[in-house]
Amino acid sequence: MYHRIWTVANILLIVLSVVYIWFFRPHDSTLVVTGQTLAQLGVILFLININMYFIFLVIRNTSIRKVKIRLAKFSRYLMKWHIKIALLATTIILGHAWINLYEFGRVLGFNHVKLLSGYLALVFLVITLAAGYLRHKKASGFRRKFHLVSAMIFLAAFVLHMFVLV
Template sequence: MITKWLTVNFLTIFIIVLWSNLQGYDSNSILLSKIFAQVAFILLLINLNMYFVFLIIRKSNRRDIKIRLAKISIRMMKYHVAIAVTATLLVLLHSGIMVYAYYENLMKGKTISGIILIAILSILLLSGFLRRRKATGKRRKFHYKMAFLFFGFLFLHIFL
């Protein structure tokens, strides 16, 4: 099960990098912006995978898998916020470069979906901050629902 999960992650990253390269770029700054976005995607995918690690821990019947994943999750959760902040900074760099590069032509679907993504990312970060201050079941569910909504819009943004 874990190998399937890792395979899906690597295939997703591969497809996104391949798609980005097929789209091409007009300048080196746009290439740099796309690299920022790809690194941010990988970091955000690492954070999203924490949900699946916890899901496997809850649903698995094998004790050895639960223990191994619990040890991994303890180590990973120490970096969850740092990874999210780093990814957010990369997203902001990406959006800043792209707005500067395409300033005359901002009313495109890709740009509008990017603006929506930044709004969703802001809500996601706020929900994570509130959850960190006081963890409740409602805040946990809202945080991971926002994460899945964010990734849904992210795929729309990438392949638009």
């Protein structure tokens, strides 16, 4: 049951972000459209990484052996890409941030709610990356939980940022 809710939530988040970015916030500026494209790519890549938690949750909670085996194999493969995806997504988001600070910071002011929510999301992204680095260097229960909690707070911050109106 929970996997259906999680799947629907992921699909809705991507669809809503596409609709919001491309239909409600269209721009004539090529640079702004590039920033929107980078934001969309970043959302998708971060969702891929955040969904690792969901995969492990299903592995722990399902009693169907075939599902556990299939997801364990998939997660083993995906974990090899987890750090690379995170670094690529971070690079993409930094490009998005730079473009939007350049384009909108002067117009809206650097203390506009949209930019402030972006700063907040960026802070939690840095905390999540640091927690992930610490976990990669030496795994422990505390570091695993810290990385997980910081990733979920980052998810909330970037969803907030995504839907704050300009």
